[in-house]
């Protein structure tokens with residue numbers, strides 16, 4: 001596959017297509033795909049109480065990867081539509097939906113055009129979790145699109161890495177600020193890991209991942225400007241991935257936290273918002 005390394009989203013797409021192949025094969029068991037298919041595994045880092053009742057709801061799952069959380073939502077009684085820009089991931093999600101017979105359908109498209117692709121005003125809930133807006137150059141476009149997906153009275157559940165944590169990296173075992181608190185649209189951060197985060201050894205395409213840090217104020221204002229009401233905001237001390245290997249520690253609940261001795265920063269963020277009825 002040839003990739004235009006000068007086009008950040010094209011480079012990201014090539015990397016996500018390759019990751020989707022590797023993740024679906026699940027050779028390291030990182031995603032426990034078998035558990036999702038069998039119905040024995042639920043979300044990571046999101047409880048039923050966090051999410052509230054979903055039975056009977058039509059849910060848009062934006063940046064659904066290959067649909068594992070979409071299937072978990074469907075097994076809880078929701079009718080789910082996932083969206084992702086990776087055709088490899090979407091094809092995999094459709095295959096898993098067919099294999100399980102769960103009510104989940106999938107759209108190929110950019111998250112910053114989600115409502116154009118999935119249809120405006122159709123959803124009771126938009127679900128966006130773990131590893132999402134850092135891939136998007138324009139969080140205001142994202143906010144407008146997720147807001148447009150909702151019916152009046154519909155709600156957004158957003159949980160992802162905290163921008164305060166994203167600005168840090170370890171230096172000599174201590175976390176220090178290494179990145180600006182807000183990433184300019186035209187100057188994304190570039191990361192060049194050769195392999196994906198699941199422990200698989202397969203090489204990713206030799207281009208960079210391009211990522212953006214969006215401050216909390218931009219995330220919230222994107223939703224408010226799009227006409228949503230802010231229902232809640234929470235900061236958490238956990239993540240579902242090992243953000244800084246050798247620094248973060250995994251608890252018995254499977255979540256990653258900072259050990260004593262490290263400066264305490266929020267590692268993740270939940271924003272709840274809704275479209276006024």
Ligand SMILES: C[S@@+](CC[C@H](N)C(=O)[O-])C[C@H]1O[C@@H](n2cnc3c(N)ncnc32)[C@H](O)[C@@H]1O
Nearest residue numbers: 016063064065069084085086110111129131135
């Ligand atoms: C870390 S995964 C998200 C995991 C996901 N939240 C889940 O439910 O498992 C990031 C996903 O974002 C997708 N993605 C990245 N940039 C995108 C964009 N501009 N539009 C739509 N999807 C995008 C990738 O293809 C990938 O599937």
